[in-house]
Amino acid sequence: MTDHAVFTTTRRVLLVVVVAVQLVLTLPALVEHHQSPAPWIAYALLCCVLAIVAGHVAAGRSERFPAVEGAVVLVSSVLATTALPDQTSFGPADWAFGLIGWYLLLVLVERPALLVGALAAHVCFSVAWFAHAGNGDVGTAGVVILSGTSFQVGVLVITRVLVRDARLAAAAAAEHDDARTREELARQREQDLKAGFEGQLGALLPLLADLADERVSVADEATRLRCSVAAVQLRRLFAENDDVPDPLLHELTACVDVAERRGVAVSLAVSGTATPVPTEVRRELVAPMAQALAAATGRAKVSLLRTPTEVRVAVVADAGGVLPQRGTAVTVETSVHSGLVRSEARWRTT
Structure with missing residues (x-):
């Protein structure tokens, strides 16, 4: 009352x-x-x-x-x-x-x-x-x-x-309504995270099943590439849910870290100030770069360019067999020359 x-x-x-x-x-x-x-x-x-x-x-x-x-x-x-x-x-x-x-x-x-x-x-x-x-x-x-x-x-x-x-x-x-709202938001976030993890694990489970059944071998180059791609994707997914001031740069750094652990020499160049980027758009911006880093064998160069009207993520890596990526929110261009893969993803903010 x-x-x-x-x-x-x-x-x-x-x-x-x-x-x-x-x-x-x-x-x-x-x-x-x-x-x-x-x-x-x-x-x-x-x-x-x-x-x-x-x-x-x-x-x-x-x-x-x-x-x-x-x-x-x-x-x-x-x-x-x-x-x-x-x-x-x-x-x-x-x-x-x-x-x-x-x-x-x-x-x-x-x-x-x-x-x-x-x-x-x-x-x-x-x-x-x-x-x-x-x-x-x-x-x-x-x-x-x-x-x-x-x-x-x-x-x-x-x-x-x-x-x-x-x-x-x-x-x-x-106060009760606020608590219910926070609880519902937390539940929804948990469901979103679970759906995201399930999507990534869905790509990983066939690989694990093949390894367990000995249908593939880690000695095979294609199998190692699949493992490398899965590792980069999972690491990016974990980074996606971190609470940081610059999520896009944080996810790029996470992918670079996985590649460096494999012995790839990676240089990262960042230009411009942080720009709010939706989660789905970040996934599409990072995906081409993540695949290129997963396939890289020796060296790679990653660049992040941010302007008031556009965000670009580009990578040049000595990797072969990288498939072109497509996005619904971003424009992706991928080319291969003399064993070097060049991939660039662009998203217009306006």
Whole structure:
């Protein structure tokens, strides 16, 4: 439940209370004890405020001008209190004292500080008028003040507790939703990683099966090339999931590291600043270079060029039998001359 829902429900209940008190308790007292126009004007002003609040409650809206409505209620309090007959303050003729407190609750329930100030002003003025005019018994006045204001303050306290609980519940629900979202994102990421690993292992499993069944031998050049390609691909896949500032360069370096472990002399040249590159595009940019490095036997040169409009990954290696690569997001050009393979992958950022 939100703050608005708490205040709307509270105002509906208070509206019923005010209507009941005004019609059942205060109207007969007004008719019986007052003949001057001032208390009737106060009563009419309160009815106007009641009609406005009822319209807002029916429409499900908050009060637009609660401070103005509170001021009208206090004016009604002054008119009704100053028109009391002699010796009748806090007695049956003082119909407005308790009713004004309920009205203040009705219009200012969303403004606790303003409500407390208005209630205090109402009580202080009533007590000051009582002391000034000497109207009535002090004990009776104390009982009326205590019984009326304590119940109204209790309603205010209960409302604030409900608002606090609603906010705590909303915060807990939001935290739960955030946790569910993070959990779902983590699960989705895990599934993506699993799918990626399965794709790479799908290319590796036939090789492992052939080696296990002795259908191929590591002494065979083609088998060694397949193993080398699988090693570079797996190393690139592991690097793909690392959290680094420059993922593309990190994946290129991982492939270069595998080639260097095989004894290939690799030089890496980097130009330009890091540019955000989607994962699928990085895979297609790195794939031709990774295959060339896997097939390289002696030396290779890798270059990474980044401009505001284009990213290029090129490799020149003394490798044979490298198949041309194709990409959906990048343009790949591969050529072989005199035992040297030249491959370049280009991706336009715009």
